[in-house]
Amino acid sequence: MKQIEEQKKAALEIIESIPLVFLSTIDEEGYPTTRIMMNLRHKEYTYLTPLYEKEENPMTIYLTTHLSTKKIQEIIANNKSALYFYDHDTYKALLLQGKLELVEDKELKRKAWNNKWKEFFPKGVESDEYCLLRFIPV
Numbered sequence: 001m002k003q004i005e006e007q008k009k010a011a012l013e014i015i016e017s018i019p020l021v022f023l024s025t026i027d028e029e030g031y032p033t034t035r036i037m038m039n040l041r042h043k044e045y046t047y048l049t050p051l052y053e054k055e056e057n058p059m060t061i062y063l064t065t066h067l068s069t070k071k072i073q074e075i076i077a078n079n080k081s082a083l084y085f086y087d088h089d090t091y092k093a094l095l096l097q098g099k100l101e102l103v104e105d106k107e108l109k110r111k112a113w114n115n116k117w118k119e120f121f122p123k124g125v126e127s128d129e130y131c132l133l134r135f136i137p138v
Helices: 002-017 043-053 070-077 106-112 115-119
Strands: 020-026 032-038 061-066 080-087 092-102 130-137
Touching: 002 080, 002 092, 020 061, 020 070, 032 061, 032 070, 043 061, 043 106, 061 070, 070 092, 080 130, 106 130
Parallel strands: none
Antiparallel strands: 020 032, 020 080, 061 130, 080 092, 092 130
């Protein structure tokens, strides 16, 4: 049990130290599709710590994207996905497999909002395009 807790701690250290993460989803033909995303579990987003503390799974990670992207269609069709974290300075890497959920809770979306994202979502937190995703590792 101690070894598992140590592995979780080491995994969280990797997750919190890497600003970008590779997200893989499954396309309509069953092939993986990978793209890079902002890692909202990175230490830069400390204001999200209270949201993570409320999560049942301590390895949950939030991501944000545009609602009209192809990846959202893929997630709706098949929410199995993977996150790959890689630190090129230390050669440490971490692969998490899990499921993605579209967050519908408006209050949670407001709490997760970052004003730096206005360049992507000019209408801000109320934008129809602003989408918050919850990745839950299995």
